[in-house]
Amino acid sequence: MKFTPFNLTKAMLLRPFAYSALLSLLALAACKDDDIPAPGLPEATQTGQNTGGAKVDGTVWLPIQQFLLAGKPLEARYAKSSTGNELNLYFGRFPIEQDDPFNETSINLHVPDIRTAGTVLFNQPADPRLTTSNPAYATFTYGKPSPDQVLITGPTATGKLVVTRLDTIARVVAGTYEFRAQALSGTGSVNVTEGRFDLKY
Known part of the structure; x- marks a missing residue:
C-alpha cells in the first residue's frame, strides 16, 4: 500500500484510537465479577422517583x-x-x-x-x-x-x-x-x- 500524505495522516490519527481500544479490551478482560461494585440502596427521596x-x-x-x-x-x-x-x-x-x-x-x-x-x-x-x-x-x-x-x-x-x-x-x-x-x-x-x-x- 502506498502512503500518500492523506493515508499517512489517517493512519496516524487511527493509531491512538486503536491503542485506546486495545487497552480498554485488556482492562475489561482483567475485570473479575467480584471487582464490580454491588448495587446499593437508592437514596431515601420524597419526589416521586419510583x-x-x-x-x-x-x-x-x-x-x-x-x-x-x-x-x-x-x-x-x-x-x-x-x-x-x-x-x-x-x-x-x-x-x-x-x-x-x-x-x-x-x-x-x-x-x-x-x-x-x-x-x-x-x-x-x-x-x-x-x-x-x-x-x-x-x-x-x-x-x-x-x-x-x-x-x-x-x-x-x-x-x-x-x-x-x-x-x-x-x-x-x-x-x-x-x-x-x-x-x-x-x-x-x-x-x-x-x-x-x-x-x-
Missing part, C-alpha cells in the same frame, strides 16, 4: 422485573376502601438469573387507613388471606419452591412504616420501613431493614 429497596437479612434487596408481560416491580395504591383511606405498597424481585437467592420474592406493606404522613406500627395479628378487617401489616414472600411461603408481622414479629410524604395532589407517597416477619406456618423468619420508597400512585 424507587425503592431494603436489606433482607443484611443483604441489599432491590425490586426488579425482567420478564415480558409481567407486572411492575414496585407499585403504590392509595384509595378509599371499606376500612378508610387504604395504602398498599408492593415490591417484587423477579430477575432473569435463576440463581439469584431472592428470585421470586416480594415485600408487601398494608395500612387499612392513613390520611397524613406519620408512623404506622406492625404489631397486631393479621391474615393476608382476609380481604377486610386486617390491621396494618407487612409480609415477605418467597415464591419458590411452590407453594408460596408467606412471612408476616405480628405481636412477636414487629416493625414499622414511617410515611414521610403523603401528597394527594402530586400523588406521591414516600417513606421508610423495617420489620421482622415470621412464617404463617413453620418456623422461618426474615429481617427487613433500611427499607425506603419514593413512589407515584
Whole structure:
C-alpha cells in the first residue's frame, strides 16, 4: 500500500484510537465479577422517583422485573376502601438469573387507613388471606419452591412504616420501613431493614 500524505495522516490519527481500544479490551478482560461494585440502596427521596429497596437479612434487596408481560416491580395504591383511606405498597424481585437467592420474592406493606404522613406500627395479628378487617401489616414472600411461603408481622414479629410524604395532589407517597416477619406456618423468619420508597400512585 502506498502512503500518500492523506493515508499517512489517517493512519496516524487511527493509531491512538486503536491503542485506546486495545487497552480498554485488556482492562475489561482483567475485570473479575467480584471487582464490580454491588448495587446499593437508592437514596431515601420524597419526589416521586419510583424507587425503592431494603436489606433482607443484611443483604441489599432491590425490586426488579425482567420478564415480558409481567407486572411492575414496585407499585403504590392509595384509595378509599371499606376500612378508610387504604395504602398498599408492593415490591417484587423477579430477575432473569435463576440463581439469584431472592428470585421470586416480594415485600408487601398494608395500612387499612392513613390520611397524613406519620408512623404506622406492625404489631397486631393479621391474615393476608382476609380481604377486610386486617390491621396494618407487612409480609415477605418467597415464591419458590411452590407453594408460596408467606412471612408476616405480628405481636412477636414487629416493625414499622414511617410515611414521610403523603401528597394527594402530586400523588406521591414516600417513606421508610423495617420489620421482622415470621412464617404463617413453620418456623422461618426474615429481617427487613433500611427499607425506603419514593413512589407515584
